[in-house]
Amino acid sequence: MSRSLPPSSPAAVVQAGKRTFLQELVGLATAFGFACAATPAMAGFQPPRRPGMEGKRFGMLVDLRKCIGCQACTVSCSVENQPPIGQFRTTVLQYEINKDDGSAPAMVSLPRLCNHCEEPPCVPVCPVQATFQRTDGIVLVDNERCVGCGYCVQACPYDARFINHETQTADKCTFCEHRLEAGLLPACVESCVGGARVIGDLNDQGSEINRRMAEHKEDLKVLKPGMNTAPRVYYIGLPDAFVNGVDGQASVRLLSDH
Template structure:
């Protein structure tokens, strides 16, 4: 096969252009900001229906008597009136997760996007991370004998879907998104909120589950018994 000078220079030019574009594409990909996943829960909209709990169980094959997310309900008596108080709980996917450094085999870690995960093939089920979590958000899965917890449904998020608990919330109490996306639903809702609170702020874990309408007496250890089933009591 003969290649004349003109054809060679033309093909060489195309090759050079393709080579030059590769670093540019790599630089563009590197410049994309890493998302910081978080959840906002508006307690004014939660009705305690447990749709989030049930959808999480089905989506993640959570074993019986265990929960990755749950809504604990309390009765609050004040001035002769009794009201129900709903408190949804899940892993807070902390920026400073205390569960990570206590793991003796490195089975738990934080993803670049902030989701804290567990490698069930590496986990030895020692329970150190369960004890270290100030939010009572971890448990030992009695089927796998390894640590289990909410993952923000990262498998769904990476497919462009919402976490199961968010998608199933009938009151629209849960909003999930990227904190680094200024025009996203999460960022807008947080910017518009009058007051945002987190659970156990004194722990310094920098949790990334935020609440609207969280009463101070429910932000820490609650000195009360829930009126409905409680995941913590079920696991003891």
């Protein structure tokens, strides 16, 4: 039999505080849910198969000097695209780099996502042509064709793909193409508190991404350039230890998966 507490008792105050917190949390979750319900990328599905925006070539610039590793991009991407719990289309991985001089290791926060390569190795290995590249360079997956064989997951040198636990098809970052087509920014770009991510049209010489890339031309780097995939995700401030790969290097240690 339950017993009510006096309104002024410390326990009653704590319970009231908890109720208020939970009510606010539910309200936020409901608001996010309604926002997500309006997006075509709902429930972890890739967007419908359709041509890209004619004349454009999208790319992303990540300024590591501004990334604080807060994971706001990871959370906003999950809210927007709703991949299964524990799977992520983008995340910020924390690395430790050993220094040759014996001093304390350097800590690096490295945002990871699909590089939407000019020469994506995931496309030719797909036996059913489910993975394709749009005219604007965005690489997507046709869920209706994908058989979940995982060939594209193995072919990606950036560890940017996974088999969705719910759809049993390949899943990955889409640059939030449904938002781009509506004139909005990708969720990860919009939520970045440090302004570390910039997306834009590489074919537009006056775009912000091209302006910033021109300003930091000497410091621009991409991951694994030797793979000849011509990635369209560029980094400013990327340590040399990461350029030719971040996997299996003795000097670079991944601290945790997420």
